[in-house]
């Protein structure tokens with residue numbers, strides 16, 4: 001285990017920002033981490049997966065802990081149920097496909113989300129009608145303050161829309177080393193999401209296998225979202241706001257086409273991308289960065305944009321959406 005110094009983070013963030021880390025350590029085993037956590041540490045720590053949900057606006061003066069902990073194992077099986085444990089540094093999409101090949105179902109709607117298994121609980125990744133919280137049994141982590149190993153049952157993770165204890169209350173305190181998922185052997189494909197239903201109807205499919213559903217979702221994503229290998233981006237840059245029903249009714253009176261999704265009896269989720277588009281940002285380029293022409297929620301770096309350039313663009317978007325809709329958009333990625 002060796003700590004490197006003054007490392008460029010450009011290969012380690014999908015927005016392609018050329019920030020530097022003062023110290024950098026690739027962590028391949030939880031034990032080595034225990035030695036770092038709990039020791040007097042005056043430098044800030046940052047846990048990094050694939051860097052697909054981070055915006056660096058400056059160099060990082062502390063120690064970056066890059067998660068390279070691997071390992072996939074079937075822990076237990078019953079007639080319909082299976083429990084699978086994955087190392088935090090495993091690639092998320094490769095893990096989803098590994099499960100599908102073995103007939104372990106439940107993660108197919110989350111296919112092709114970039115990043116690592118260890119980051120999936122952090123913002124409770126979600127797509128096409130499924131959130132990862134629905135499939136998590138436990139999260140294993142090292143407490144970076146004490147160096148102790150700990151275990152969170154799903155109920156202790158405070159999961160909510162794009163949020164968890166790891167993203168909010170205890171941000172940067174825990175290094176997630178492994179996640180155990182409770183999956184099904186009997187397929188129960190979730191096809192309720194409008195884009196998915198449309199794509200399946202176009203293929204004249206009424207019944208789908210989980211692999212077909214995964215393939216369909218990959219196709220939809222490839223059309224709607226830029227591949228970070230081709231155009232640098234961090235996926236959706238803003239969360240869809242969740243507002244009260246009364247505020248929603250006021251907005252819907254003024255903007256009847258505003259797309260909305262009920263969250264519960266009290267709250268409604270509204271489409272940030274629609275509001276950004278209505279403010280004229282979709283497809284707009286500002287210097288080396290811009291708003292992706294196919295999806296207004298995605299900010300892209302066409303090459304050479306700094307983190308500050310991207311943040312300026314995000315702030316300009318926030319200001320115009322707030323002016324027109326009186327809603328303050330919240331960024332989804334970690335901004336450093």
Ligand SMILES: Cc1cc2nc3c(=O)[nH]c(=O)nc-3n(C[C@H](O)[C@H](O)[C@H](O)COP(=O)(O)OP(=O)(O)OC[C@H]3O[C@@H](n4cnc5c(N)ncnc54)[C@H](O)[C@@H]3O)c2cc1C
Nearest residue numbers: 047049050051052053114115116118119125126176234235
């Ligand atoms: C093209 C594209 C599409 C995307 N689509 C979606 C989508 O559909 N749904 C969705 O929810 N997200 C989506 N994202 C966002 C991103 O893929 C997810 O948030 C993913 O889980 C981030 O994984 P990562 O390994 O890259 O995390 P990083 O970006 O490295 O880190 C993200 C955050 O998690 C923390 N973190 C990372 N690993 C650990 C760990 N082991 N322990 C503790 N904290 C950790 C970091 O400190 C940081 O705060 C998309 C991103 C891109 C680029």
